[in-house]
Amino acid sequence: MVIDSTRMKSLADRLAVDEVKGRSLWADARKRFLKNKAAVGGLIVLLLVLVFAAFGGTIAQYSNEELDFSIMGQIAEKGGPSLANGHYFGTDDLGRDLFARTVQGTQISLAVGIVGSAIAVLVGTFYGAFAGYVGGRTDNIMMRTVDILMSIPYMFVLILLLVVFGRSIIMLFVGIGLISWLDMSRIVRGQTLSLKHKEFIEAAEATGVSRLIIIRRHIVPNLLGVVAVYATLLVPLMILTESFISFLGLGVQEPLTSWGALISEGSGTLNYGTYWQLAFPLFFFVITLFAFFFVGDGLRDALDPKDR
Amino acid sequence: MTATPLLRVEDLHVSFSLRREGDWPWTPLRRLHAVNGVTFDLAEGEVLGIVGESGCGKSTLARALIQMVPATGRAIWEGKTDLLSLNRHAMLKYRADIQMVFQDPLASLNPRMTVGEIIAEPLRTHHPELDTSEVKLRVKELMDRVGLLPNQINRYPHEFSGGQCQRIGIARALVVGPKLVICDEPVSALDVSIQAQVINLLMELQRDLKLTLIFIAHDLSVVKHISNRVMVLYLGQMMEMAAGRELYGNSQHPYTQALLSAVPIPDPVREREKVVIPLTGDLPSPFSPPSGCVFRTRCARAQGICAEKVPVPLPGDHLVACHFPGPAVV
Ligand SMILES: Nc1ncnc2c1ncn2[C@@H]1O[C@H](COP(=O)(O)OP(=O)(O)O)[C@@H](O)[C@H]1O
Numbered sequence: 258m259v260i261d262s263t264r265m266k267s268l269a270d271r272l273a274v275d276e277v278k279g280r281s282l283w284a285d286a287r288k289r290f291l292k293n294k295a296a297v298g299g300l301i302v303l304l305l306v307l308v309f310a311a312f313g314g315t316i317a318q319y320s321n322e323e324l325d326f327s328i329m330g331q332i333a334e335k336g337g338p339s340l341a342n343g344h345y346f347g348t349d350d351l352g353r354d355l356f357a358r359t360v361q362g363t364q365i366s367l368a369v370g371i372v373g374s375a376i377a378v379l380v381g382t383f384y385g386a387f388a389g390y391v392g393g394r395t396d397n398i399m400m401r402t403v404d405i406l407m408s409i410p411y412m413f414v415l416i417l418l419l420v421v422f423g424r425s426i427i428m429l430f431v432g433i434g435l436i437s438w439l440d441m442s443r444i445v446r447g448q449t450l451s452l453k454h455k456e457f458i459e460a461a462e463a464t465g466v467s468r469l470i471i472i473r474r475h476i477v478p479n480l481l482g483v484v485a486v487y488a489t490l491l492v493p494l495m496i497l498t499e500s501f502i503s504f505l506g507l508g509v510q511e512p513l514t515s516w517g518a519l520i521s522e523g524s525g526t527l528n529y530g531t532y533w534q535l536a537f538p539l540f541f542f543v544i545t546l547f548a549f550f551f552v553g554d555g556l557r558d559a560l561d562p563k564d565r
Numbered sequence: 566m567t568a569t570p571l572l573r574v575e576d577l578h579v580s581f582s583l584r585r586e587g588d589w590p591w592t593p594l595r596r597l598h599a600v601n602g603v604t605f606d607l608a609e610g611e612v613l614g615i616v617g618e619s620g621c622g623k624s625t626l627a628r629a630l631i632q633m634v635p636a637t638g639r640a641i642w643e644g645k646t647d648l649l650s651l652n653r654h655a656m657l658k659y660r661a662d663i664q665m666v667f668q669d670p671l672a673s674l675n676p677r678m679t680v681g682e683i684i685a686e687p688l689r690t691h692h693p694e695l696d697t698s699e700v701k702l703r704v705k706e707l708m709d710r711v712g713l714l715p716n717q718i719n720r721y722p723h724e725f726s727g728g729q730c731q732r733i734g735i736a737r738a739l740v741v742g743p744k745l746v747i748c749d750e751p752v753s754a755l756d757v758s759i760q761a762q763v764i765n766l767l768m769e770l771q772r773d774l775k776l777t778l779i780f781i782a783h784d785l786s787v788v789k790h791i792s793n794r795v796m797v798l799y800l801g802q803m804m805e806m807a808a809g810r811e812l813y814g815n816s817q818h819p820y821t822q823a824l825l826s827a828v829p830i831p832d833p834v835r836e837r838e839k840v841v842i843p844l845t846g847d848l849p850s851p852f853s854p855p856s857g858c859v860f861r862t863r864c865a866r867a868q869g870i871c872a873e874k875v876p877v878p879l880p881g882d883h884l885v886a887c888h889f890p891g892p893a894v895v
């Protein structure tokens with residue numbers, strides 16, 4: 258074959274032109290998200306809370322377990338928030354530094370929320386995507402299992418677990434992890450069902466791409482929007498669950514603490530006039546929950562497919 | 566024609582078992598015969614047009630050939646292998662030889678992948694040994710070949726127009742060097758002005774790469790220029806099949822004639838004088854097709870025998886499934 262040299266040359270030229278950068282749907286969503294003031298505000302609050310949890314310990318003057326004997330017994334008079342004695346948030350009923358305890362409680366509460374949500378994302382996404390994509394009897398069995406698990410009153414089971422196996426943070430994570438993925442798997446399965454009949458999935462099947470690769474390459478990336486929104490909204494729910502359990506006195510064990518435990522203690526001593534014992538943990542609890550909801554909402558708007 | 570056809574389809578049947586909405590779990594499933602005994606040969610380098618109203622089983626026929634829906638009958642590839650008898654693993658090899666172009670240009674591209682990744686997918690599936698730069702070069706060559714700028718390789722589908730998306734779909738189908746490309750209504754979703762461009766591109770590629778094409782459309786005018794032969798389907802059955810010129814100039818089947826009369830003629834004088842044969846009545850339900858000739862409920866020529874005996878086409882180059890074939894009468 259005679260090679261048409263001018264054609265080859267022009268082809269080479271065209272191939273050599275600098276590649277144009279694409280604008281992915283993620284980039285579009287980011288732009289929309291950044292335009293949403295409430296969501297960006299929520300994100301900033303979350304970052305500040307994270308910084309507080311991560312570095313608050315370094316500016317605390319006391320550890321979370323040492324008792325300040327100079328204050329003990331006169332908490333209502335001397336234990337209030339004060340820059341002078343280093344108890345920025347005051348002390349708790351036993352004379353422990355509330356600042357250090359709030360930092361510690363924030364760490365535990367955020368960890369519970371984030372771990373619960375992460376388990377939901379990992380397990381729920383793959384479980385739901387697999388059931389939805391494979392369909393048929395596999396789907397039936399997998400989703401009926403989820404139905405059965407969901408019909409169990411999980412709070413009851415969680416409390417039983419904590420009573421039987423003893424209160425430990427591991428048990429708390431196990432309990433929360435067990436339930437958190439159920440809703441996620443249902444949502445993801447629903448989305449997968451609607452994706453499954455899209456022509457690009459059919460195109461991949463026609464070419465012979467294997468099922469697992471189709472799930473990984475075509476289904477999961479198209480689910481991530483929904484998953485991200487739901488995961489963000491799940492974190493505060495997990496925090497609430499943990500707080501509720503701690504409020505009942507079944508959560509983390511002393512000297513560890515969490516927002517729920519702190520709020521519980523604070524509200525118990527409220528009529529002694531130590532308002533700060535409730536106010537500080539409650540403040541962090543409330544702003545964090547609000548921030549998560551705002552961010553989740555902003556993500557939902559940003560990723561909303563109707564704008565595409 | 567003595568050479569072995571690239572593909573020989575014999576007595577292809579596809580049926581779906583369905584439950585109507587609201588049916589009880591114990592009511593028997595209803596069978597829908599989407600494709601009902603279709604037989605045809607496809608010579609190498611030939612373009613076969615398949616035409617029929619929407620819902621008559623065109624897509625199902627195409628999908629049956631690559632085992633996307635369960636089918637019975639035979640589909641002999643290159644005179645040797647029956648594609649329908651292969652298991653999932655054995656079929657894989659042939660998926661590179663048979664590629665598809667889909668109807669909805671945007672929906673057939675994954676919105677989260679770049680054009681480069683989309684076009685490369687069949688290549689990565691069938692030639693995992695190629696390294697990234699080889700794949701990229703091949704993808705860019707193809708983009709250039711189908712009229713896309715190769716420097717757009719990192720863009721996403723939503724940044725392209727419908728016609729360009731269909732070019733991406735065509736590039737993806739061609740990247741592994743297939744022998745047969747099945748185009749399932751590749752232009753139905755495009756503007757009329759763009760349709761011609763895409764059809765011309767397909768014709769050019771077919772000629773240059775010596776491709777065999779199955780070109781599906783719901784309208785006879787679309788397949789006119791590209792097809793060597795045309796098959797007319799109705800309710801999953803072949804009504805008429807002939808070489809393009811023969812079918813357009815000398816159709817024998819009343820259904821084909823009705824379809825032809827609906828095609829606008831560019832010449833205004835002839836358009837006005839044209840006899841329009843209306844298609845009366847609705848398409849019968851595919852769950853309970855009419856007995857005998859499936860077209861009889863809408864056929865002006867129907868006689869008693871049409872309800873009793875299924876018309877079988879006489880062998881030859883011009884196949885007509887009709888008891889009373891003949892030129893259009895008014
Ligand atoms: N996966 C399926 N399950 C059930 N019925 C189907 C399926 N695919 C197609 N059908 C039915 O088969 C018939 C033919 O459909 P199709 O091949 O898509 O028609 P066309 O492509 O000619 O418009 C239609 O009645 C359709 O409802």
Ligand code: SF4
Binds near residue numbers: 859860864876887889
């Ligand atoms: S067989 Fe009878 S009903 Fe069918 S197309 Fe021919 S004339 Fe019409």
Ligand SMILES: [Mg+2]
Binds near residue numbers: 623624625750
């Ligand atoms: Mg179709």
